[in-house]
Amino acid sequence: MQAVQSVQMKIIKTNNMNNYETVFILTPVLSDVQVKEAVEKFQAILKDAGAKISQVENWGLKKMAYPIQKKSTGFYSLFEFEGAGDVVEKLELAFRRDERVLRFLTTKMDKHHVAFAERRRKKAKA
Numbered sequence: 001m002q003a004v005q006s007v008q009m010k011i012i013k014t015n016n017m018n019n020y021e022t023v024f025i026l027t028p029v030l031s032d033v034q035v036k037e038a039v040e041k042f043q044a045i046l047k048d049a050g051a052k053i054s055q056v057e058n059w060g061l062k063k064m065a066y067p068i069q070k071k072s073t074g075f076y077s078l079f080e081f082e083g084a085g086d087v088v089e090k091l092e093l094a095f096r097r098d099e100r101v102l103r104f105l106t107t108k109m110d111k112h113h114v115a116f117a118e119r120r121r122k123k124a125k126a
Helices: 002-015 032-048 085-097 111-125
Strands: 018-026 052-068 071-083 101-109
Touching (some): 018 052, 018 085, 032 071, 071 085, 085 101
Antiparallel strands (some): 018 071, 052 071
């Protein structure tokens, strides 16, 4: 009886995994080493929370559409990952606590979004 319950619990946990995409902007006053360190910090938070990171893209220094905290540029980064909902809460809490982060946006990816992201990655590699 306990074996059946533990199998059911594992099924529930694996079915609770969702795909997410997070884009965040870091302040432009950072050096390349500091940007890399910040990105690695957020990747470690995701891994520690049990997320599976499928894609990390650093888009570099880009001009923003409007100034944020009197800054008109920022270092953009993108994470695509799979995890439970509490993973997103932990990541966003870390974003809010880190003064280097100007803005962030996390979206839940549906099956069409996941397929589009895979096509985009293949196209970028080619």
